[in-house]
Amino acid sequence: MFKKYDIIVVGAGHAGCEAAAAAANLGSSVLLITMNMGTIAQMSCNPAMGGVAKGQIVREIDAMGGYSGIVADKSTIQFRMLNLSKGPAMWSPRTQNDRMRFSEEWRSMLEKTPNVDFWQDTVKEILTKGDKVSGVKTSLGIEIESEAVVLTNGTFLNGIIHIGEKRFGGGRTAEKSSTGLTEQLVELGFEAGRMKTGTPPRVDGRSLDYSKMEEQWGDPVRGRFSFTDVEMSSDQRCCWITYTNQAVHDTLKEGFEKSPMFTGRIKGLGPRYCPSIEDKINRFAERERHQIFVEPEGWNTVEIYVNGFSTSLPEDVQYRALTQIPGFENVKMFRPGYAIEYDYFPPTQLSLTLETKVVKNLFFAGQINGTTGYEEAASQGFIAGINAHQKIKDQHELIMKRSESYIGVLIDDLVTKGTEEPYRMFTSRAEHRLLLRQDNADIRLSPIAHKLGLINDERLEKVTKKIKDSDFLVTYLKNTSIEASEVNSFLEELGTSPLSQNVKMFSLLSRPQVDMSDLRKAIPTFNNLLNSYDKETIEQAEIKVKYESYFEKELEIVNKMRKMEDQEINPDFNYHNMVSLSKEAREKLMKIKPRTLGQASRISGVSPSDISVLMVHISK
The missing domain is CATH 1.10.150.570 (GidA associated domain, C-terminal subdomain)
Structure with missing residues (x-):
């Protein structure tokens, strides 16, 4: 019934989808096995992509030929570039997404990818020959052979859902958990552990009073994740912000005696940086209120994601607490929030390629490695898919360096340091974050992807042109003088000191108060020149000018460290x-x-x- 595949990918979440796409695009025959073909790449929790450091990861995946950025752009309902008041190392793209369209786009792209086959089933065990994986066995008793296997099981391994004192098996609401695989892997010599995550209730947007909330719109000019020319809508939807209060907190406390977190029924550690609402009011008792983000789940649905209200308290307590939030007085709840406990495997059992040390040609990616977040999972899946292909084709492995990508930081952290709580990426984890910006992900990584065969010549030429054009603009600014009389009145308007003599434009742009748009207004000839270049090229040139000395110092540190890294x-x-x-x-x-x-x-x-x-x- 089944041929022998090069690679079998188990699980079709964000990690599994990127793994399947990467391996297939490199030329491997891939079988993607999922428990439910209707939930491929489902956004199990928040309907959003990107954010602080996570947005950089999505751009890195896209720069190397992955699909996450394209899918996110096609399904975006709102775009925001976070941290624009800070330096470019902190700028992080984030989108609100149409949950259903996101999943549809992912499935469509995978179905259009040659070499990817699908099978709906549950993998109960991996097959081995000696110390090497040889395939998988499913719940239907089918044995399927392959040269390599990538496990991306998410929260499904022995998953248990908790709502108050109720608990039942499940990998996601209304979906059964996966059993048997953990036990077999432990028998093979793997160490396993338990982790926990949670999700908030979903509510009916028609029952909310938005007049009592703060509007939160996206950027006036919509940005994008993908470096490709993805067709996408310019329309955006509004989100809202409201707050909890003492009445909400008091109501939630009434359910603490039935909370699986506080009674000890949940043994696994949850994400420190995304705590449940009961954990927030318990740990931060001095806080009078907590922010709640009211986020639409898509273009054509009334369902609302109550971001900031993750909980596993009894459903009646959840509902009563919600009704005391401003704007939620008449709320109708679609489904309660819950906590989920699941198995993971400490990632110190992996090499930097994400291949396991215990079984050859077996790779782990995503929450099975103790991470949290779509973006962290997708990047691991992408690298695991590449390295599974490279391994079975006797090609050179891909190991991402800390100095060249957030993906490299993520994998190095996991494999080298391990994690005992769900790992989430932050800009602070990257020691070279000034070099690892979202705007230059294509410059850093597209040449690597082109060498592998993941992006074509046309995409690489576009990156080469961006480098050439931005360098030309920097050179132009260094070589072109500006007369004091031409800009002094304008400089005074900006609140910066006037010139006493003619200077190079580079010197003028280096001032914190002056940006490219200011120079365009003040110098018509320069404005005419910039009209020939796109927004990303101009932005790249401006960043190079303003941070040139910082880049030089950072590169010196990287070069000193390289001796040890090499x-x-x-x-x-x-x-x-x-x-x-x-x-x-x-x-x-x-x-x-x-x-x-x-x-x-x-x-x-x-x-x-x-x-x-x-x-x-x-x-x-």
Whole structure:
């Protein structure tokens, strides 16, 4: 019935979809197995993509030929660039999305991707030959052979849903959990753990009084994630903001004795940076109110996502508390919020390619690795799909560096440091975030993708042109003088000191108070020149001018670190024989098996003196 596939991808969430697409676009035959063909790439929680650091990840996936950015753009109902009041390293694109259209677009793109087949079933176990994966076995008893397997099981492994004192098996509301696979993997030698996440109630938008809320519109000129010319609507929908109050908090407290979080029924740790509403009012008792974001689920639905009100309290307590939020007095609830507890596998059991150390050609991606978020999952799936293909085709593996991408930071953090709570990406996790901006993701990563074969010549030429044109503008600004009399009155209007002599335009643009739009207004000839360039090229040139000295310092640090990052260590090296290392360092190094000296230096418990010993040994 089934041919032998190059790669089987288990699970069709964000990680699984990107894994299937990447491997197929590289030329592998792929079978994508999902428990429900109707929920491919479903937004299980919030109907949004991007945000702080997450938006950078989506742009990185797109720059390398992934699909998440295109799908997000096609299904956007509102776009906002966050943190514009801060420096460009912090600018983060975010979209509200049409939940149903998002899933439809993903399925459509996968169906149009050659080499991807689909099968609706549950994988109960992986098949192995010796220490290598050889396929999967499904709940229907079907054995399907493959050269590699990518597991992206999300929250379905032994998933348990909690609502108050009620608990029942499920990987998502109204969807059954997956059993058997965790137990088999543990038998094979894997270590497993439990984690928890949650979701808020969904309500009927027709029952809300928006006059009592603050409007939150998107950017006047809609941006995009994708570097491609995706056709998308310019229309946007409004979101709203309201707040909890003491009455809401008091009502929620009435349900604490039935809360699975506070009674100990939930053992897994939840995401620290996305706490439930009961956790918020318990941990931050001094706060009189908490922000609630009222977010539409799509263009053609009245369903509303109550962002900021994630909860697992009894449904009647949830409802009574909601009715005391301004604008929610007559609310009708579609479905209650809930917590879900599920199995994950500590990611220190993986190599930097996301291949497991226990079973060859078996890859893990997404929440199975202890992460939270669509974007984090998608990026892991993308890299796992690439490396599964590269491994079975005897091609060079792809390992993303911390200095070249947020994806590299994410994977290095997981594999090197592990995680005991759901891992979420933040800009603060990247030590070189000034270089890892959302605006230059294509410049950083598209050449890598082109070399792999994930993007075509036309896309690379577009990136090359962006680099060439932005460099030309910077050179023009450095070489072109401006007369003081031409701009002094304008500078005074901007609140910056006038010129006492003629200066180069580069010097003028370097001032914090002056931007490209100011120069366009003040200098007609320059405005005419910029009319020949697109918005992204002009933005790129401006950022290069304003942060040139910072970039130079950052690159110096990267180059110093590169010596350690490029110093490879034999993965089979036996650290137990190095008695000059501390005992803890030997244990940690044997467990992680770092690929480079740089990775070894980031392992918790490995001291600078241990690294010095390793450096001496490697140099010999």
